[in-house]
Amino acid sequence: MVVQMLRPWKLEIQLDHQSDQALYLQIADAIIADIQSGRLQPGTALPGSRALAKHLQLNRNTVVEALNVLLNEEWLVSKERKGTFVAAILPAFSANDKKNTTKKSVDTGTLLLQTLIDDGSPDSKIAPVAELARAYRQIFNRKAKWQIMGYSSEFGEVGFRKAMAQMLNHQRGMQINEQQICITRGSQMAMYLTAQCLFQPGDVIMVENPGYKPAWKAFENAGARLLPINVDENGIVVAEVERCLKKFSNIKAIYITPHHQYPTTVTLSLPRRLALIRLSNVYGFTIIEDDYDNEFHFGYRPILPLSSYAELKNYVYIGTMSKVVAPALRIGYLVTGDEWLMQKVGELRKIIDVQGDSIMEQAVLQLIQDGTVKRHLKKATHYYKNKRDLAEKLLNKYLVEQVDFVTPDGGLAFWIVPKKKVNWQLVDEKIQQKGFKIILPDTYSYDKTVNGIRLGYAYLSEEQMRDSVKVLAQVLSP
Numbered sequence: 221m222v223v224q225m226l227r228p229w230k231l232e233i234q235l236d237h238q239s240d241q242a243l244y245l246q247i248a249d250a251i252i253a254d255i256q257s258g259r260l261q262p263g264t265a266l267p268g269s270r271a272l273a274k275h276l277q278l279n280r281n282t283v284v285e286a287l288n289v290l291l292n293e294e295w296l297v298s299k300e301r302k303g304t305f306v307a308a309i310l311p312a313f314s315a316n317d318k319k320n321t322t323k324k325s326v327d328t329g330t331l332l333l334q335t336l337i338d339d340g341s342p343d344s345k346i347a348p349v350a351e352l353a354r355a356y357r358q359i360f361n362r363k364a365k366w367q368i369m370g371y372s373s374e375f376g377e378v379g380f381r382k383a384m385a386q387m388l389n390h391q392r393g394m395q396i397n398e399q400q401i402c403i404t405r406g407s408q409m410a411m412y413l414t415a416q417c418l419f420q421p422g423d424v425i426m427v428e429n430p431g432y433k434p435a436w437k438a439f440e441n442a443g444a445r446l447l448p449i450n451v452d453e454n455g456i457v458v459a460e461v462e463r464c465l466k467k468f469s470n471i472k473a474i475y476i477t478p479h480h481q482y483p484t485t486v487t488l489s490l491p492r493r494l495a496l497i498r499l500s501n502v503y504g505f506t507i508i509e510d511d512y513d514n515e516f517h518f519g520y521r522p523i524l525p526l527s528s529y530a531e532l533k534n535y536v537y538i539g540t541m542s543k544v545v546a547p548a549l550r551i552g553y554l555v556t557g558d559e560w561l562m563q564k565v566g567e568l569r570k571i572i573d574v575q576g577d578s579i580m581e582q583a584v585l586q587l588i589q590d591g592t593v594k595r596h597l598k599k600a601t602h603y604y605k606n607k608r609d610l611a612e613k614l615l616n617k618y619l620v621e622q623v624d625f626v627t628p629d630g631g632l633a634f635w636i637v638p639k640k641k642v643n644w645q646l647v648d649e650k651i652q653q654k655g656f657k658i659i660l661p662d663t664y665s666y667d668k669t670v671n672g673i674r675l676g677y678a679y680l681s682e683e684q685m686r687d688s689v690k691v692l693a694q695v696l697s698p
Contacts, residue, residue, distance in 0.1 A: 247286035281681030340633030347546035376403025393528035407552035415442035417564035430664035448666040455488030517630035611677035632678035
């Protein structure tokens with residue numbers, strides 16, 4: 221196919237829809253070949269992604285992915301408000317490399333796709349970045365310099381904390397005020413602060429198995445010992461929790477992801493929620509509740525957090541704004557009704573970070589107040605529901621004979637379980653040979669017995685999603 225654009229050159233791109241190589245990598249290779257041959261000179265402007273997609277008769281996201289490959293490999297440069305251009309200084313290749321352009325691009329593509337079949341990352345392309353940047357500039361220009369540059373509370377901007385408390389009370393049934401919330405640089409910092417302030421060496425914390433290892437590492441770093449509890453189709457097995465409480469006297473807490481359990485996506489059933497709250501009150505252990513993707517729910521309304529139950533005495537509730545606004549936005553929060561624990565959190569936060577990003581907190585607050593966040597969440601929920609439905613359709617078309625899965629009512633990923641025991645190391649090798657990468661089950665497992673993986677669908681284009689599912693179907697076939 222020869223694409224004649226409103227430029228003084230012709231871009232020749234031959235696409236093979238039957239090839240195992242993804243279309244966006246074929247586009248990237250073709251442009252690299254034109255650059256290496258001299259048909260595209262340094263400084264030459266490329267057509268916009270929409271124009272190129274129209275001429276190639278492809279989804280624009282496919283073209284965007286190709287351009288991202290070229291930008292990452294430094295074949296192209298992007299100039300704000302001007303466009304995309306061939307780089308003035310091109311990547312250095314040996315003569316042998318130039319003879320194997322396609323192989324080089326596939327290898328680089330494999331590197332780029334380390335998380336293509338990921339565990340549920342949001343799509344940064346739909347984030348309200350322009351609105352956030354505008355609010356940030358307005359805050360910076362409106363506030364006096366002495367107000368901006370001085371230190372604020374280690375717990376976060378009080379106006380932002382009030383807004384977050386109001387949101388949690390209104391949308392998640394909680395009954396808190398700004399004194400019970402601490403703003404952090406992402407949920408992992410909230411996890412770290414909680415662990416360091418709650419645990420003493422030798423304390424035991426019960427965790428879901430399979431579960432979220434970055435949280436486990438935070439607990440272990442504080443000296444706590446992990447006690448894995450199995451998860452089934454109704455969430456963490458509370459009967460096992462009760463048996464452990466009767467057996468061990470030094471259990472200090474339990475860490476759970478009850479809304480969409482990580483990684484299996486199941487929701488903790490109401491009887492188990494009530495039973496867990498009762499056990500917490502009787503034995504005095506703290507429930508650390510990680511509500512990492514509460515915002516994205518496709519049913520009537522999300523299940524309310526355990527921390528919203530007035531009966532629960534000991535809890536820490538952790539959430540994040542990163543999936544709501546943008547993945548790179550490191551704003552998380554922790555909530556607790558324990559005044560002593562909140563004081564300890566503030567003291568430690570002041571030692572390691574003094575305070576949060578005051579200007580960014582005020583900028584996000586402005587987006588909350590002017591309705592931008594509400595509109596974005598409505599748009600994003602519809603967007604992700606369509607992505608979920610497409611993923612379900614593809615799984616039913618290509619993988620239904622090889623795996624079992626339950627369509628999630630929210631979140632950003634499927635949990636798929638092969639119907640037969642799988643050698644995941646061998647599967648991983650085969651997938652990498654095709655230019656893809658999966659997150660292996662032992663990433664979630666305490667004892668390496670898990671036989672399932674998460675298939676994130678949120679940030680994938682339709683083309684990428686189809687390619688991912690087809691590749692999984694190929695390597696899982698007998």
